[in-house]
Amino acid sequence: MPSTHLARRDWTDQAVRRIEADFNRSADTHLIPIDLPHYPGIELYLKDESSHPTGSLKHRLARSLFLYALCNGWIGPDTPIVEASSGSTAVSEAYFARMLGLRFIALVPRATAAEKIAAIEFQGGECQFADDPNEVYREAESLAREVRGHYMDQFKYAERATDWRGNNNIADSIFQQLGRERHPVPRWIVCGAGTGGTSATLGRFVRYNHFATEICVSDPEGSVFHRHFADRGVTAIERCESCIEGIGRPRVEPSFIPDVVDRMMVVRDADSIAAARVLSERLGRLCGGSTGTNFWACAQLIAEMVAQGRDGSVVSILCDQGERYASTYFNDAWVAGKQLDLAPGMRTMREFFAGRGFTPY
Numbered sequence: 001m002p003s004t005h006l007a008r009r010d011w012t013d014q015a016v017r018r019i020e021a022d023f024n025r026s027a028d029t030h031l032i033p034i035d036l037p038h039y040p041g042i043e044l045y046l047k048d049e050s051s052h053p054t055g056s057l058k059h060r061l062a063r064s065l066f067l068y069a070l071c072n073g074w075i076g077p078d079t080p081i082v083e084a085s086s087g088s089t090a091v092s093e094a095y096f097a098r099m100l101g102l103r104f105i106a107l108v109p110r111a112t113a114a115e116k117i118a119a120i121e122f123q124g125g126e127c128q129f130a131d132d133p134n135e136v137y138r139e140a141e142s143l144a145r146e147v148r149g150h151y152m153d154q155f156k157y158a159e160r161a162t163d164w165r166g167n168n169n170i171a172d173s174i175f176q177q178l179g180r181e182r183h184p185v186p187r188w189i190v191c192g193a194g195t196g197g198t199s200a201t202l203g204r205f206v207r208y209n210h211f212a213t214e215i216c217v218s219d220p221e222g223s224v225f226h227r228h229f230a231d232r233g234v235t236a237i238e239r240c241e242s243c244i245e246g247i248g249r250p251r252v253e254p255s256f257i258p259d260v261v262d263r264m265m266v267v268r269d270a271d272s273i274a275a276a277r278v279l280s281e282r283l284g285r286l287c288g289g290s291t292g293t294n295f296w297a298c299a300q301l302i303a304e305m306v307a308q309g310r311d312g313s314v315v316s317i318l319c320d321q322g323e324r325y326a327s328t329y330f331n332d333a334w335v336a337g338k339q340l341d342l343a344p345g346m347r348t349m350r351e352f353f354a355g356r357g358f359t360p361y
C-alpha cells in the first residue's frame with residue numbers, strides 16, 4: 001500500500017478518535033419538564049439542545065456528518081469543508097472542523113442574523129454570502145470544487161448520517177430520560193423541519209422500537225414541507241416567506257421523510273415568536289423562534305388531549321437559545337418592522353398556561 005494512503009488512514013483514525021473523545025467528555029442534554037398545573041393528566045418536556053457546546057441541535061448533526069464523511073474517506077488532512085447553512089449548522093461544523101485542524105467555509109444567505117455570523121467566526125469558520133437563498137446549494141457545491149474541498153451537504157445527508165436505530169441519537173436519549181416518568185412513552189413528539197433529519201430520526205426510531213408515539217412536525221406557514229405532506233406532487237415553492245430560522249424551506253429537502261411523520265401543524269411566524277416569548281418568560285431564559293413554533297403545536301396537541309379526556313406526555317425540542325435572536329425576535333422594533341402582531345398569539349399562550357385551553361384567534 002502506498003505510504004500516502006497509510007498516512008491518510010492514520011489521520012482519519014486520529015480524527016475519528018478526537019470526535020469520539022469530545023463526545024466522551026460531554027454530558028447529555030437535559031430533558032426539562034414544563035410545569036402545567038392546570039392540566040394534571042399531562043406532562044410536557046423539552047429536550048434542551050441549546051446546552052450543546054455550540055448551542056443548538058445542529059451540534060448532533062455536525063458530529064454525525066463529520067463522522068460519516070470521515071468514515072466514507074471523503075475528508076483528508078488538507079480538505080477544506082464547505083457547507084450551505086443559514087447559520088446554526090455552520091456554527092457546529094466550524095467547531096468540529098477546528099477540532100480536526102480543517103479550514104471551514106460557510107455559504108450563508110445575506111439576511112442571516114449578525115449574531116450567527118459572529119458565532120461562525122468565533123468557532124474559526126469563514127463566511128461567504130449568497131444573495132439568492134435558493135442558490136446557496138449550487139454556490140456551495142461550486143465553491144467546494146474550486147477549493148478542492150468537501151461539500152458537507154446537510155440537506156442531503158442529515159437523514160442517513162445519524163444512526164436511526166439508537167447509538168444515543170436524540171430519540172434514544174429522549175426515551176432513556178423518560179424512563180422513570182409517569183408516562184414514559186409520549187403520545188406526541190413535536191419537532192420542526194429544516195433538513196428534516198430530526199423528524200426522520202424520531203419517526204424511524206419509534207417505529208423500530210414499537211412505540212405508539214406519534215411524530216408531529218410544526219411548520220411555518222410559508223414553508224413547503226406541510227404542502228408536500230398534503231400533496232406529494234408539491235416539491236418546491238418560489239420562496240419561503242418565513243422568518244423563523246432553522247426551519248421552513250422553499251424546496252422539499254432530500255432528508256425530509258414525510259412517511260414517518262404522522263401529522264403536520266402549520267404555525268404563523270407571529271405565533272411562533274409569541275410562543276417563544278411566553279415560553280421564555282416561563283423558563284426564565286430566552287429560547288429561539290423554532291422552539292416557539294414547536295411550543296405552539298404542543299399547546300394545541302395538549303388542548304386536544306384534554307378535550308378527548310386523554311392523559312399522557314408530550315415531548316418537544318428546545319432547539320437553540322434566544323440570545324442569538326436578541327436583535328430580531330426579541331426586539332420590538334424589528335418585529336414591528338416585519339409587520340408582525342404578537343399580541344393575539346401571546347394572549348393565546350397565556351390563556352393556555354392559565355388552564356383555559358388553546359383558542360387560536
Ligand SMILES: *Cc1c(COP(=O)(O)O)cnc(C)c1O
Pocket residue numbers: 056057058088089158192193194195196197198199245246247288290291319320
Ligand atoms: C435545523 C434546525 C431545526 C430543524 O432541525 P432539522 O433536523 O434540520 O430538521 C430547528 N430549529 C433550529 C434552530 C435549527 O437550526
